[in-house]
Amino acid sequence: MILKDLSEAIGVSGEEGGVRAVLLDAVQGLADEVRVDTMGNVLAVKRGAGRDRMRVMVAAHMDEIGLMVVGHDSDGFLQVRAVGGIDPRLLPGTLFQVGSDHIPGVVGIKPIHLVEDEEEEKVAKIEDLVLDIGAKSKDEAKRLAPIGTYAAFTTRFRKRGRVVSGKAFDDRVGCAVLVELLRGERFRFDLHAAFTVQEEIGLRGARVAAYAIEPDCAFALEGTIADDIPKDKDVSPTTQMGKGPAITIMDRSVIADRRLVRLLTDTADEIGIPYQIKQPGIGGTDAGAIHQTREGVPSVTVAVPCRYIHSPVALLSLDDFENTVRLMREALSRLTRRTLSR
């Protein structure tokens, strides 16, 4: 399963090489052209079956959140900072793999036996935590994990029935959907698949990818927040796991193009694919950068709901995954220049 390989690959923002290798291997033979651009984005083109040279960009980001080593203390502990939106509540006691040798490191935490009452209620700041790789001295720590070394979550991919768990589903699930789209038959237009870098720290890869591709319209594929855990008030769950692909109408980075939203919802209604509208006003995706490129690119985001994203382990439903692939394939099959006429 490509999702397993992608989830277990390492690719913290700025050092996406591990994921890029998996993807370059996966898209081999599925696309007519594949290249890696200056920033490290993987750009694959699958030419259209028809004469129309409309350019449709579909993007998913390769990078994941993690830590970076920024210093070493005299006892050999590593000082770290967040790369992307790390939740400090989750750090103490979490296992990381550090550097290219995957050295195990755990974020240091005082044993519960020694914790004072008021301490128990506080969340430690990342500046006050250390990553412990068991180094005996500052010199050993520096040698094993010099400044700039990345650390990534370590969770193995698991499957139980129709639910899978693993790390970095944000956005390896989007990458997996995009690989599936490349796998099938050609579309009428040229499909420009962009596996982007550095989304988690500011949509940086997608910006240059879109500039190079100059698309007529764009879709960003994501793994998004499913906040459907029990609540004491009747309020939005953002999205719900198992209820189908989530379509974005507005988030902090983009207001989706209404014609593309309609294409997606009409397609889903027509062939009976469940879908949900993501709670508006939350989060941001590569579509935020893409739609602002050059003269503007009509854009929309479609996401697989994932519980516990930006933590060491997330859950998703394979039904949602497959329905996202189906919805995207069917919607893209219906997409023509007329969809975008005003």
Place this chain on the structure above:
Amino acid sequence: MRELVRKLTETYGPSGVEEQIRATIRAEVEPLADDVRVDPLGSLVAHREGSGEGKRIVLAAHMDEIGVMVTYVDEKGFARFTGIGGVRAINCVGGRVAFEDGTTGVLGVEEKRSDADKVPKFEQLYIDVGASSRDDCPVKVGDAAAFVRPFVAQGNRLIAKAIDDRVGCAVLIEALRRLKKTPHDLYFIFTTQEEVGLRGARTSVYGIEPDLAIAVDVTLTGDMPESKPMAVELGRGPAVKVQDGGMIAHPEVRDLLVQCAEKAKIPYQMEVLERGTTDAAAMQVVRAGVPSGCISIPCRYVHTPSEMVDEGDVENGVRLLLEVLQTA
């Protein structure tokens, strides 16, 4: 012009849902322009050709307005919402909103809240469209609504919702109407999505590559009781922007506006706005850079459903813009 401002302010068009306002403006400018087109993010571009020896000039006013978007519909059919653009909760309670299809909603606030003496948070507000359950609720997640408030003209003052920036659109339309021959190649752009980040102007100007860009938008004033100090007042003429929270106006554009006002004896004031910005901020950093400035219409109560401007300032804004277009 009063009727034009009424028509524009009473039309629906929150950011991203600009179809109705675009159609309204299109009907006004179509007979006045050489060609009219809609760009990829929905901005309306009305082009008036020059005689060939002038510059390529963009004039921009945004057609979107602030609004709200449904984020959730509960079991009883009440809708929770988030703001589109700079909506403040303090201006919501007891107000009304209208959706694209005309459905009206009342903005209510939770009564049982522990901090009832404080300004409510968005999470404590809801839209009541009179539904009795989720199933019969006529609005759904992702639907956008604009504030409802009728236009009123009282003395020299115009009061309405969405004067920000339909008054700028009115200034552009009126200038296009009165414009005779010009040496310049003019692009009157009615931009989308300004309120959520100047998104329509940035991309629109990329496609045009102008030599000069001028935004027409509202600015704040410092002339209300206990208002924060600001040297802009209603009725003292359009304001020439020096700087705001997002840009420093190009000095030559600023000076050009001042010279034109002096020459034509149009009252004007200088504007330094501490927070907030306009499409000009996005336009000046497009491609290799575009000399940009802004003509501001002083406006009280910006981003509330009752924004107020002075009709004389609007008229003088048109005169100033026309003067610039015959000079630049």
